[in-house]
Amino acid sequence: MSLQIEQVEGHSGLSRFINTAWLVQGGLNTPWVPPLRVMVRDSLSEQRNPFYQDAERSLYVARRGKQIVGRIAAIENRRHNSHHKDRVGFFGFFECLEDPEAAAELFATAEHWLKERGLNVSRGPVSPSMNHECGLLVAGFGAPPVIMTPWNPPYYADLIKGAGYAKIQDLLGYYIPAGDELAVSDRVRHLAERTRRRLGITFRRLDASTLRREARQIHTLYKEAWHGNWGFVPPSWDEFWHIANDMKSVLAVDFSFVAEIDDEIIGFMLIVRDVNRLLSAIPSGRLWPWNAVKLLFKTQDILSGRVVLLGLKTKHRHRGLFPLFAYEAARRALEIQAEGAEASWILEDNNSIVAPLEAMGLQPYKRWRIYEKGLND
Secondary structure, three states: OOEEEOOOOOHHHHHHHHHHHHHHHHOOOOOOOOOOOOHHHHHHOOOOOOHHHHEEEEEEEEEEEOOEEEEEEEEEHHHHHHHHHHOOOEEEEEEEEEEEEEEHHHHHHHHHHHHHHOEEEEEEEEEEEOOOOEOOEEEEEOOOOOOOOOOOOOOOHHHHEEEEEEEEEEEEEEEEEOOHHOOOOOOHHHHOOOOOOOOOOEEEOOHHHHHHHHHHHHHHHHHHHHHHOOOOOOOOOHHHHHHHHHHHHEOOOOOEEEEEOOOOEEEEEEEEEEOHHHHHOOOOOOHHHHHHHHHHHHHOOOOEEEEEEEEEHHOOOOOHHHHHHHHHHHHHHHHHHEEEEEEEEOOOHHHHHHHHHHHOOOOOOOEEEEEEEEOOO
């Protein structure tokens, strides 16, 4: 059948765009975990999501006859271009059947939209930014995806490369086991305790009753800690709080912690419960009342998680604090009998985190890739 690319908008158009993921991946026998449709809609909503205060997007679906076979979003992130002083555009929310022609036309359409806005590079997948879901899974397909991480069929890489894209950066995922399996040696434990006493560091749990105030401090530290990292764009307070508020119900408060010296926050580690373990039992992705009740009451029973944010003040970066943070996470994991946590996404060239993890005997078990293509070539 002939191929058509359609721009979609409005409530019904957005529903068709969202449903494409189920049309493409829903019929495959894979580890894919269907997201909650309401969360996907929120990430695309130009009215409700503060990300779009400094961004625009255009949504497209590919159709053969009456069958939708793929989708893509073209995204202009003005905050990124202002921060990095470049003209990079983005693609995201990519889903497609194993149909190279459809994929090529989707990319060509998105690239045309980006070029019309004077952007000279297309980069992705980011959905809709590096502060949200990003990267294409290229290794670790057998492991189920944890909360807020993408899973895609292996052939997606061929579709993206076939459209002229090449690797620009890889993001790594490490699984950190808990209990007796935790890869923290006695040497690391002794080093951590000595560092804690020498610097006078104390750890405390996040105060959920004053989450907005805690988030304000973490937002400031997050921007400082991640400054200079590849692709990082400091989120506005509205955008950061929107994300934090969404994560509030899945935040593992007893597992997460804030590090302080003389009552000054100098670092933090935020871990969320892997609610994907519950979402896998909601194949439609629709949040009906009975599903909502199940999520509400069962989420706190989940004993596995994901490290979503780790930050350290610049002046403390070279004081050997990572083993101390690892030890503190291990100690808390034992207290709550956690199964472990995935640490992702870690830039492959971020040696300050990669080296200590591998010194603990850990190796990446997942890898996501960011691709890029020049639009003036």
